[in-house]
Amino acid sequence: xxxxxAQFDLSAPPSLDAVLAQLAAEPxxxxxxxxxxxxMVALNTGRLTQHTLVSxxxxxxxxxxxxxxxxxxxxxxxxxxxxxxxxxxxxDLPLLIQSASWTGTIANQNRATLGGNICNASPAAxxxxxxxxxxxxxxxxxxxxxxxxxxxxxxxSYKKTxxxxxxxxxxxxxxxxFAGYRQYIRKVGTRNxxxxxxxxxxxxxxxxxxxxxxxxxxxxxxxxxxxRCSATEAALLGKSVGPEHVDATxxxxxxxLASETHTIDDIRSTAKYxxxxxxxxxxxxxxxxxx
Amino acid sequence: MSLIQLTVNGKPQRLDVPPMKRxxxxxxxxxxxxxxxxxxxxxxxxxxxxxxxxxxxxxxxxPALQVNGSRVCTIEGVSTEGRLHPIQQCFLxxxxxxxxxxxxGMILATHHLLDKHPNPTLEQIQEGLAGNLCRCTGYxxxxxxxxxxxxxxxx
Numbered sequence: 001x002x003x004x005x006a007q008f009d010l011s012a013p014p015s016l017d018a019v020l021a022q023l024a025a026e027p028x029x030x031x032x033x034x035x036x037x038x039x040m041v042a043l044n045t046g047r048l049t050q051h052t053l054v055s056x057x058x059x060x061x062x063x064x065x066x067x068x069x070x071x072x073x074x075x076x077x078x079x080x081x082x083x084x085x086x087x088x089x090x091x092d093l094p095l096l097i098q099s100a101s102w103t104g105t106i107a108n109q110n111r112a113t114l115g116g117n118i119c120n121a122s123p124a125a126x127x128x129x130x131x132x133x134x135x136x137x138x139x140x141x142x143x144x145x146x147x148x149x150x151x152x153x154x155x156x157s158y159k160k161t162x163x164x165x166x167x168x169x170x171x172x173x174x175x176x177x178f179a180g181y182r183q184y185i186r187k188v189g190t191r192n193x194x195x196x197x198x199x200x201x202x203x204x205x206x207x208x209x210x211x212x213x214x215x216x217x218x219x220x221x222x223x224x225x226x227x228r229c230s231a232t233e234a235a236l237l238g239k240s241v242g243p244e245h246v247d248a249t250x251x252x253x254x255x256x257l258a259s260e261t262h263t264i265d266d267i268r269s270t271a272k273y274x275x276x277x278x279x280x281x282x283x284x285x286x287x288x289x290x291x
Numbered sequence: 292m293s294l295i296q297l298t299v300n301g302k303p304q305r306l307d308v309p310p311m312k313r314x315x316x317x318x319x320x321x322x323x324x325x326x327x328x329x330x331x332x333x334x335x336x337x338x339x340x341x342x343x344x345x346x347x348x349x350x351x352x353x354p355a356l357q358v359n360g361s362r363v364c365t366i367e368g369v370s371t372e373g374r375l376h377p378i379q380q381c382f383l384x385x386x387x388x389x390x391x392x393x394x395x396g397m398i399l400a401t402h403h404l405l406d407k408h409p410n411p412t413l414e415q416i417q418e419g420l421a422g423n424l425c426r427c428t429g430y431x432x433x434x435x436x437x438x439x440x441x442x443x444x445x446x
Binding site: 002005006008009010011012033035036037040041043044045053055057058081104105106107108110111194 | 310311313332337347351352353356400404422
């Protein structure tokens, strides 16, 4: 049943500083709302438990894309449309463009923000696998200042993150120099478009001849949170994708992936299916490196 | 309650409404612009799509306070002086509308699409309208309507 909107309050302080002051004054009381593509659905279906919200959608301080030599810095308030329209992201971070295009419809991409997608912390969110594979860092901001950490450390468990009640995500910084890397991403859902992931895998790899000299893997819907598959990466580092060795490399990769991840059962799929398809995606990526 | 000032279809409006009231309900209940339809109420179907500062959005997911100071265009603002917009004319002539519930959203999504891609490929049309569900016609006549509108330069 729909909620009674008269029971909810929403404010829109004029600046980022004013929002942070409000969060600091009463930590946990105010729930930030950006594009509303998640929280308004909860409101419309009677599931929104937070009754005091603070809008951050109008904050220009959070809506930016800035490229420097080493990285592209994406403000938490940048929408998926902003990301898809960035020539710099398209040139250097194609996996992020691809995953942004998967994130809902055009109307939702016009509203939904990268920060909201990350803070909603769904294990099935589309952009985290790419951000994890690229080795992004995330900057959090509060009245007390900012802190920056590897994005891989942001998600703690199902829908739980390191974000404190007085903090907002300020930006995500993505290293941009992947010249010489092969890039892979694939999402498996119920249908080709506008479906939430059953499983998704993003991969980056650099080769010296047939030898894997760097490999990074990020996955969605595999475990209870978006996850970087570090043990699988370690198992594959230094392995060969040459014709005589690729089968053994695939076997080693699949075994490592199966042992490091605890696949989940949920409404969209089963752990057994996810484990099998995750292995298939990894195999597809590894065999593409040999080609 | 919050005082909201916005421009709807070119006309300035001042409203005192709950800040979390949906733009959809503000349009339908406070401004009596019932051309914008409610379908799913979850941002899946696009029946409530409008243009907010020129960008396509689902009005069921936009709280009233976030449109303060904005420009909104609804289906009522697409035609001018009682004459159908070329996009509407193409939907009419090509059989792109049947029961009519999805049509306002389809027309505004087409408007937005042709604004960004005046000569869209079929794939761009499909992506541009992927967030608008129709349960009557199937989509072929709708795609044909959009292609015809693009030929007329109807953004």
